[in-house]
Amino acid sequence: MKRSDTISRRSLFQLAALAAITADGKSPVASAKAVLSSAAESPPVRTVLKAAYAADPVKIDGTLRDPQWRHAPAYQLLAMPVHDEPGRRKVLHEGGSIRMLWNEKYLYLGAQLDDSDVVAEGTANGLPDFQLGDVCELFIRPPNETWYWELYVTPNNRQTTYFFPGPGRLGLPGNLRAKTNLLKVAAQVHGTLNNWHDRDHGWTAEMAVPISMLTARGEHFGPKAPSWRVLIGRYNYSRYLPEVELSSFPELSKTNFHLLAEYCDLELVLQ
Numbered sequence: 001m002k003r004s005d006t007i008s009r010r011s012l013f014q015l016a017a018l019a020a021i022t023a024d025g026k027s028p029v030a031s032a033k034a035v036l037s038s039a040a041e042s043p044p045v046r047t048v049l050k051a052a053y054a055a056d057p058v059k060i061d062g063t064l065r066d067p068q069w070r071h072a073p074a075y076q077l078l079a080m081p082v083h084d085e086p087g088r089r090k091v092l093h094e095g096g097s098i099r100m101l102w103n104e105k106y107l108y109l110g111a112q113l114d115d116s117d118v119v120a121e122g123t124a125n126g127l128p129d130f131q132l133g134d135v136c137e138l139f140i141r142p143p144n145e146t147w148y149w150e151l152y153v154t155p156n157n158r159q160t161t162y163f164f165p166g167p168g169r170l171g172l173p174g175n176l177r178a179k180t181n182l183l184k185v186a187a188q189v190h191g192t193l194n195n196w197h198d199r200d201h202g203w204t205a206e207m208a209v210p211i212s213m214l215t216a217r218g219e220h221f222g223p224k225a226p227s228w229r230v231l232i233g234r235y236n237y238s239r240y241l242p243e244v245e246l247s248s249f250p251e252l253s254k255t256n257f258h259l260l261a262e263y264c265d266l267e268l269v270l271q
């Protein structure tokens with residue numbers, strides 16, 4: 001549901017409530033203030049990302065050819081907002097979609113990304129890949145906690161794990177000291193890697209996150225547990241773009257992948 005749809009429904013509710021005020025003895029102004037105050041206190045409607053259940057281990061080879069991916073809904077990555085222009089969003093030149101699966105051992109992310117110039121200059125795991133080329137990122141946060149993870153997969157099969165105890169500790173070097181090789185990642189480039197002379201088609205990527213890593217501090221993960229919150233972000237570098245292009249799911253109000261309150265609910269589907 002778009003934010004505009006929520007506002008329109010809320011406006012209709014307010015008008016109906018005002019029209020019904022006839023016998024409570026209050027002035028229209030006082031009644032209007034009460035309705036507006038109630039609407040302002042209503043919690044925003046959260047976006048939901050559904051992860052389908054994978055009965056068998058998913059083959060992580062970067063192709064998304066495992067038939068279990070067919071059961072996972074696809075979600076389109078969305079453009080960033082225009083700075084200082086509320087309501088306007090940038091044009092997304094190169095799109096992409098993501099899917100998620102889960103089972104008792106892993107949470108899986110799959111991505112299909114349009115890309116005219118696939119770039120990945122990182123040569124090892126555990127690097128700040130968002131500064132080194134194209135990257136697909138999974139941000140995941142347990143319910144009612146301050147800590148969260150930022151997990152990378154790159155076109156050249158590299159991975160990075162950031163762990164943040166809370167948003168107030170962003171930027172500290174200790175965030176990179178999480179164990180790096182716990183993820184399973186793979187990618188396939190449809191074109192050539194790190195060759196700006198030609199034009200590529202894109203890349204696909206898969207990531208498997210161990211549930212044991214996410215629950216090492218006593219967190220609960222499963223369809224009966226409270227919903228975890230997630231965001232998938234993308235950095236896209238290309239010779240053919242006017243600037244480095246960022247996109248995400250869900251949609252964000254600012255160009256900032258660390259807006260924890262705007263992450264969507266992760267729904268773990270059993271069937």
